[in-house]
Amino acid sequence: MSDKVFDILIVGSGLSSLIFAEEYLKKKSKLHMISPSFNNKNINVSKLKVDYKTLPPQLKKNFNQIQDYFNFNKFNFDKNNCNLLGSLGFGGLSNYWGLQMDKDSDSDLDSYGNQIKKQIIKNFIEILKEKSLSGSYKNYSNDFKMDKFYEKLLSKKDRNFIINKSILALNNLNNKKKVNELRPNLIFKKIKNKLVVHNYFLEKIEKKKNLLKLSCINKNQSKFFLTKKLVLAGGTLSTTKLIMNYLNIKYEVPIKHHPRLMSVYLGRNKILSNLKMTPGLLQIKNIKENFSGDVRPANEMIIDISLKIYSIFKPFKGILMFLKNYIFFSNTLLSSKYSNLFIKKEKNNFQIYSKQKNTLKILKEKQKLILSYLKKKGIIFPFYKNFFPGIGGDYHYFGTILPGNSKLSVNKNCQLNNNKAIYIIDGSVINFKKNLYPLGLVMANAKRIAKIIKKK
Numbered sequence: 001m002s003d004k005v006f007d008i009l010i011v012g013s014g015l016s017s018l019i020f021a022e023e024y025l026k027k028k029s030k031l032h033m034i035s036p037s038f039n040n041k042n043i044n045v046s047k048l049k050v051d052y053k054t055l056p057p058q059l060k061k062n063f064n065q066i067q068d069y070f071n072f073n074k075f076n077f078d079k080n081n082c083n084l085l086g087s088l089g090f091g092g093l094s095n096y097w098g099l100q101m102d103k104d105s106d107s108d109l110d111s112y113g114n115q116i117k118k119q120i121i122k123n124f125i126e127i128l129k130e131k132s133l134s135g136s137y138k139n140y141s142n143d144f145k146m147d148k149f150y151e152k153l154l155s156k157k158d159r160n161f162i163i164n165k166s167i168l169a170l171n172n173l174n175n176k177k178k179v180n181e182l183r184p185n186l187i188f189k190k191i192k193n194k195l196v197v198h199n200y201f202l203e204k205i206e207k208k209k210n211l212l213k214l215s216c217i218n219k220n221q222s223k224f225f226l227t228k229k230l231v232l233a234g235g236t237l238s239t240t241k242l243i244m245n246y247l248n249i250k251y252e253v254p255i256k257h258h259p260r261l262m263s264v265y266l267g268r269n270k271i272l273s274n275l276k277m278t279p280g281l282l283q284i285k286n287i288k289e290n291f292s293g294d295v296r297p298a299n300e301m302i303i304d305i306s307l308k309i310y311s312i313f314k315p316f317k318g319i320l321m322f323l324k325n326y327i328f329f330s331n332t333l334l335s336s337k338y339s340n341l342f343i344k345k346e347k348n349n350f351q352i353y354s355k356q357k358n359t360l361k362i363l364k365e366k367q368k369l370i371l372s373y374l375k376k377k378g379i380i381f382p383f384y385k386n387f388f389p390g391i392g393g394d395y396h397y398f399g400t401i402l403p404g405n406s407k408l409s410v411n412k413n414c415q416l417n418n419n420k421a422i423y424i425i426d427g428s429v430i431n432f433k434k435n436l437y438p439l440g441l442v443m444a445n446a447k448r449i450a451k452i453i454k455k456k
């Protein structure tokens with residue numbers, strides 16, 4: 001065992017962790033991080049290449065790359081019952097997305113009370129400004145514009161839907177400069193001289209007098225770390241499991257998420273896109289009920305992947321490329337009230353499963369409503385193809401360890417009530433009801449907690 005006692009250790013290298021690290025290191029000179037990157041035997045931080053992939057291996061039907069995540073976490077799930085994604089790559093799940101963020105968020109923070117809600121929103125605006133992201137939110141705004149046809153539709157209320165521009169994790173699209181994205185590797189580059197990454201996977205947390213003992217492993221060896229404070233940012237599934245183990249919770253814990261259905265449409269008007277991975281540029285939100293669709297134009301990478309799956313269309317690649325700005329992908333996302341994932345300890349493993357059988361039926365009902373809105377507004381032609389990625393194939397996992405008084409809960413500073421030396425800063429601590437694209441607020445909360453901890 002190493003005798004060294006760390007003041008603080010952070011677990012995970014996803015965006016919640018890196019935003020925390022970036023803020024913390026504005027005042028402090030070093031931060032130690034535990035995050036595995038098993039393709040790099042000895043992480044040489046200055047040379048570390050972030051494994052930046054634009055589509056998750058799930059969609060490419062490549063499960064090998066994510067097996068480590070499930071094996072090391074001792075997670076079991078049956079692909080016919082649910083479909084999950086987790087990454088042990090440096091940068092976490094955010095290596096895979098084309099991120100959009102939701103404006104509809106304030107009421108999701110109610111359990112933190114008004115004052116902290118304001119602080120989280122203030123931190124979100126700071127992130128938007130620091131990274132000059134595209135879109136507008138409260139007092140932040142830039143001149144990010146869409147094609148004229150879509151600009152005219154924006155914010156025009158219909159009886160059932162409103163159409164909004166998303167906030168995008170990209171620099172303002174009108175800016176002629178190279179488009180910068182809010183990617184883990186870019187933050188990492190900025191802070192790498194002050195960050196020490198330990199290439200280990202955290203297996204177990206134990207209390208040792210007034211310290212925490214962390215049992216870690218990698219593919220070759222095991223190691224223990226002792227720390228005064230621990231910040232967990234390993235993503236909701238991993239953090240929830242570690243805390244359930246620490247508190248010896250044997251009962252079933254519901255995991256909140258946003259069930260997702262993907263659809264392809266043919267647009268009547270092209271939509272602006274000069275990006276490798278296109279996030280949803282527009283969000284179509286139901287006014288009465290909480291569900292949404294988005295609109296994102298295709299790009300060469302998505303077309304290539306679709307052609308791998310539907311190889312009979314391969315000879316038509318040229319036509320598809322010509323039409324790519326007219327081929328729209330859309331995600332129908334349901335409110336977390338339709339969550340259908342659960343986690344329970346069984347012997348030494350953690351079983352993740354779904355129970356309700358009607359998730360796909362509800363998704364299809366809501367997609368039909370979005371489809372009729374898109375038709376009515378002249379956005380698409382009246383045909384489509386749906387693709388269901390499975391229950392949990394939405395990759396938005398959250399809301400397992402909320403502020404409150406139960407055993408499995410945190411206080412408003414996101415410290416575990418059972419042990420204030422453990423801070424949780426990923427999606428576990430927020431219950432997203434209205435906000436259907438959660439990462440913006442997760443990052444904002446992580447930044448808030450970094451400010452609290454660096455003052456101590």
Ligand SMILES: Cc1cc2nc3c(=O)[nH]c(=O)nc-3n(C[C@H](O)[C@H](O)[C@H](O)COP(=O)(O)OP(=O)(O)OC[C@H]3O[C@@H](n4cnc5c(N)ncnc54)[C@H](O)[C@@H]3O)c2cc1C
Binds near residue numbers: 036202233396438439
């Ligand atoms: C294809 C795709 C599209 C998405 N699109 C959007 C979107 O448009 N908008 C949105 O808001 N969200 C989106 N998401 C979700 C978003 O990426 C996640 O919410 C986000 O990655 C969560 O960040 P995180 O830092 O909390 O966790 P993660 O990114 O999951 O990072 C967890 C980190 O912890 C490490 N780790 C895990 N377990 C351990 C352990 N036991 N020990 C040590 N380290 C560990 C991992 O290696 C990783 O570095 C998308 C996700 C995917 C996959």
